[in-house]
Amino acid sequence: MRIGFDNQKYLRMQSEKIKERISMFDNKLYLEFGGKLFDDYHASRVLPGFAPSSKLQMLLQLKDQAEIVIVINAEDIENNKVRADLGITYDLDVLRLIDIYRSHGLYVGSVVLTQYNHQNMADNFKMKLEKQGVAVYCHYRIEGYPKNISLIVSDDGYGKNDYIETSRPLVVVTAPGPGSGKMATCLSQLYHEHKRGIRAGYAKFETFPVWNLPLSHPVNLAYEAATADLNDVNMIDSFHLSAYGISTVNYNRDIEIFPVLNAMFEKIFGSSPYKSPTDMGVNMAGYCIVDDEACCEASCQEIIRRYYESLIRKADLEATEDELFKIEFLMQQLGITTQDRKCAAAANKKAEERGCSCAAIELADGRISTGKTTNLLGPCSAVLLNALKELAGIDHDVLLISGKALEPIQRLKTQYFGSKNPRLHTDETLIALSISASESEYAQRALDEIGNLRGCELHCSSRLSKVDLSTLKKLGLHVTMEPKREQF
Numbered sequence: 001m002r003i004g005f006d007n008q009k010y011l012r013m014q015s016e017k018i019k020e021r022i023s024m025f026d027n028k029l030y031l032e033f034g035g036k037l038f039d040d041y042h043a044s045r046v047l048p049g050f051a052p053s054s055k056l057q058m059l060l061q062l063k064d065q066a067e068i069v070i071v072i073n074a075e076d077i078e079n080n081k082v083r084a085d086l087g088i089t090y091d092l093d094v095l096r097l098i099d100i101y102r103s104h105g106l107y108v109g110s111v112v113l114t115q116y117n118h119q120n121m122a123d124n125f126k127m128k129l130e131k132q133g134v135a136v137y138c139h140y141r142i143e144g145y146p147k148n149i150s151l152i153v154s155d156d157g158y159g160k161n162d163y164i165e166t167s168r169p170l171v172v173v174t175a176p177g178p179g180s181g182k183m184a185t186c187l188s189q190l191y192h193e194h195k196r197g198i199r200a201g202y203a204k205f206e207t208f209p210v211w212n213l214p215l216s217h218p219v220n221l222a223y224e225a226a227t228a229d230l231n232d233v234n235m236i237d238s239f240h241l242s243a244y245g246i247s248t249v250n251y252n253r254d255i256e257i258f259p260v261l262n263a264m265f266e267k268i269f270g271s272s273p274y275k276s277p278t279d280m281g282v283n284m285a286g287y288c289i290v291d292d293e294a295c296c297e298a299s300c301q302e303i304i305r306r307y308y309e310s311l312i313r314k315a316d317l318e319a320t321e322d323e324l325f326k327i328e329f330l331m332q333q334l335g336i337t338t339q340d341r342k343c344a345a346a347a348n349k350k351a352e353e354r355g356c357s358c359a360a361i362e363l364a365d366g367r368i369s370t371g372k373t374t375n376l377l378g379p380c381s382a383v384l385l386n387a388l389k390e391l392a393g394i395d396h397d398v399l400l401i402s403g404k405a406l407e408p409i410q411r412l413k414t415q416y417f418g419s420k421n422p423r424l425h426t427d428e429t430l431i432a433l434s435i436s437a438s439e440s441e442y443a444q445r446a447l448d449e450i451g452n453l454r455g456c457e458l459h460c461s462s463r464l465s466k467v468d469l470s471t472l473k474k475l476g477l478h479v480t481m482e483p484k485r486e487q488f
Contacts (some may be wrong), residue, residue, distance in 0.1 A: 048294055219299045
């Protein structure tokens with residue numbers, strides 16, 4: 001697959017930029033970390049060559065200087081807010097993040113409970129963390145936030161918040177999701193540090209939108225598609241244009257809040273270190289694109305994938321018409337349709353011809369493999385086997401899975417698990433292929449090609465089960481599907 005992004009250059013430039021920003025202040029920088037610190041699969045899809053763990057790897061280069069503060073909104077704990085991508089509550093995700101950061105040798109200094117008002121579940125979570133030796137601090141609601149600046153920047157505003165004890169020059173402020181209060185936590189610390197005679201700084205690290213790409217660049221439009229449910233809109237940073245005469249891109253929430261932030265900086269420091277929202281950022285991703293055409297194509301595909309995701313969410317009554325309309329509008333801007341997703345066009349055409357659910361995979365070299373529902377296999381199981389045959393150069397008439405491997409799995413499903421559908425899911429198919437590989441050279445050759453499915457595109461003409469979807473994502477396939485359910 002075409003590489004459009006220089007990951008090593010990014011790691012180098014990004015760490016240097018953050019070190020430079022630390023030196024602008026009294027060797028103390030609060031860095032608001034937007035998006036995912038690791039497993040950033042959106043970035044890896046729209047910037048082919050960007051490693052999902054790039055931001056984590058970059059931070060590891062600074063680990064002796066850095067500590068992590070994790071922020072969680074106490075109301076989100078009380079309301080059992082769930083991360084849609086992981087299916088776990090925000091409080092459980094904080095525990096997960098602590099374990100992951102520590103396993104990589106990063107220092108987790110503390111957890112901050114924002115919007116804290118002695119909520120019962122928040123208090124229980126606080127006690128759980130403290131029993132594990134994690135320092136916990138509480139930040140409180142401030143009336144009129146963020147407009148009542150005279151109250152906010154006072155001893156009755158930020159001054160009421162706990163001062164977070166930190167020991168390293170770079171304090172990375174991150175959270176399990178949006179709306180957690182990362183920026184407010186950073187600004188509260190600036191106020192407290194200033195009272196202690198320390199001129200600490202604030203910066204924001206967010207990969208998207210990419211500030212030095214055009215407003216209508218597919219990479220930036222893909223970010224709008226990814227945040228269609230939040231109604232984020234990319235905009236020209238008017239403050240930056242006015243100050244420097246240079247057109248840069250930011251998003252609506254940062255531009256709207258900047259006058260308030262600027263006033264807070266002035267009240268804390270006497271003058272603001274920044275003239276625009278773009279000034280606050282430290283993102284170097286735009287400088288590391290080495291093949292713009294590859295990134296444009298990848299971003300167009302991402303927007304189509306997001307469209308299919310919204311179709312599914314709308315069918316499940318989780319998305320509004322506005323969310324869908326917004327992505328459709330982005331597709332119109334770029335002149336793309338679902339037909340530009342080759343695997344979708346192939347799967348849907350085959351389904352129409354065969355009158356059953358079908359799936360298609362576009363391989364790295366552009367070849368298309370298809371598969372249909374049979375008595376033994378679901379469409380994704382069939383297309384996986386056909387794609388592996390294609391990759392291994394095996395004739396399609398060759399049977400990869402032996403009856404000895406199939407029959408026990410089907411019997412277990414129907415006789416003991418009570419399933420009416422004997423067809424193998426993708427995970428069961430791969431297990432059967434692994435068993436067959438002990439006796440079949442063809443099966444072993446096919447099995448050896450599994451790694452080459454990573455990054456390939458797959459579409460199914462009907463809804464996939466959670467089991468199939470999970471397996472396909474673990475294989476690294478980029479999956480879409482139609483919202484209708486398969487008829488048995």
